[in-house]
Amino acid sequence: MPVTVLLVDDEPLVRAGLRAVLDAQPDIEVVGEAADGASVVPLVRQLRPDVVAMDVRMPLLDGIQATRAVLRTVDSPPKILVVTTFENDEYVYEALRAGADGFLLKRSRPSEIVHAVRLVAEGETLLFPAAVRALAAEYGNHGARAVLERAALTEREEAVLRLMARGLTNVEIASELIVGTETVKSHVSAILAKLGARDRTQAVITAYESGFVSPA
Numbered sequence: 001m002p003v004t005v006l007l008v009d010d011e012p013l014v015r016a017g018l019r020a021v022l023d024a025q026p027d028i029e030v031v032g033e034a035a036d037g038a039s040v041v042p043l044v045r046q047l048r049p050d051v052v053a054m055d056v057r058m059p060l061l062d063g064i065q066a067t068r069a070v071l072r073t074v075d076s077p078p079k080i081l082v083v084t085t086f087e088n089d090e091y092v093y094e095a096l097r098a099g100a101d102g103f104l105l106k107r108s109r110p111s112e113i114v115h116a117v118r119l120v121a122e123g124e125t126l127l128f129p130a131a132v133r134a135l136a137a138e139y140g141n142h143g144a145r146a147v148l149e150r151a152a153l154t155e156r157e158e159a160v161l162r163l164m165a166r167g168l169t170n171v172e173i174a175s176e177l178i179v180g181t182e183t184v185k186s187h188v189s190a191i192l193a194k195l196g197a198r199d200r201t202q203a204v205i206t207a208y209e210s211g212f213v214s215p216a
Contacts, residue, residue, distance in 0.1 A: 002029040003121045006049040008066070009083060010035050010058045014106060018053060018083075021110045028117060037066030044070055049078050050121050053104065056084045056091045064095045071099040071198065079120045079199075087128075093135040097205060099198050102127030126200050129167030136208035137215035144209035151194035158212075160187040165204045165213045 005022055007015045007030060015033050022028045032047045034040060038061040040052065052070065056063035063082050070077050082095045082103040092103050101123065104116045119127050126132060153161065156177075163173045170188065174181045188200070197203040207213040 002027050003051060003117060004029050004031045004047070004049045005117060006030075006032045006034065006040075006043055006047055006052045006078070008034045008037060008040055008052060008058075008063075009055040011055075014055070014083070018113065021113050022117060025114055028114065037061030037063060037069075040066045041069050041073055044074050044078060051079045051081055051117055053081045053083050053117065054100075056082045056089065056095050056103075062091070063100070064091060064098050067095055067098045067100050079123065081116060081120045081127075087131050088134065088138065090139050093139040096132065096135070096201055099202065101199055101201050103131075123199055125169040126164065126167045126204055129165065129204075132201065132204065133165075133208065133215045136205060140205070140209040140215065144206045145211060147195060147206055148210040148212050151191075153191065153194060157187050157191050157194075160184060161191055161203065161207050162213055164188070164191075164200055165207050 005028060007018050009015050019030045023030050031049055032043055034043055036058050044052065054063045054066060067080050070080065080100040082092055082100045083106060084092050084103055085106050087105055101120045102116065104113060116127055119125060159177060160173055163176055168176065170181050170184045174184045191203055195203050195206050197206060208215040
């Protein structure tokens with residue numbers, strides 16, 4: 001089954017460009033478009049996309065508010081990939097904190113766009129870990145220490161979280177720790193549950209903001 005994508009951007013040329021790139025892939029299908037975040041929730045419910053590629057700045061409802069609305073009101077919500085002009089935008093970091101799974105620069109090459117959609121759909125690694133680290137260093141509010149303390153991660157879970165923050169996949173983490181991939185998946189699931197994180201991105205942001213992992 002192909003990865004299905006909903007495009008949300010107030011610029012028709014951006015949507016057309018993304019559609020052309022993604023629809024050219026045999027394993028990706030664009031199933032719909034919207035010109036503003038206000039249309040996202042009903043379209044997600046209707047089309048059930050795997051990924052929403054969403055502009056972070058839109059006139060009626062921006063990507064941050066739309067992300068919150070999807071995650072709050074939709075059962076089994078899709079992955080959300082924020083599309084942005086500037087990677088050091090505070091809006092991007094707020095969207096990630098709100099629950100977006102990663103972000104994509106509008107100037108990205110076609111191969112990078114395709115890679116980002118596939119990576120976010122798989123959900124087994126962190127998209128652009130260095131950029132997320134830089135955003136955390138600049139915009140993080142460091143209010144997550146109590147969350148991490150309450151989580152009471154085991155020593156092995158702490159090791160896995162540090163490797164997640166480096167952007168390693170489950171297979172790479174397994175190789176690093178000399179354990180099986182299924183063991184890593186179990187540790188990742190436990191980490192997300194203990195931190196109350198939707199996915200790896202939110203877990204890593206908590207790790208940065210708590211001081212557990214230094215974003216510097």
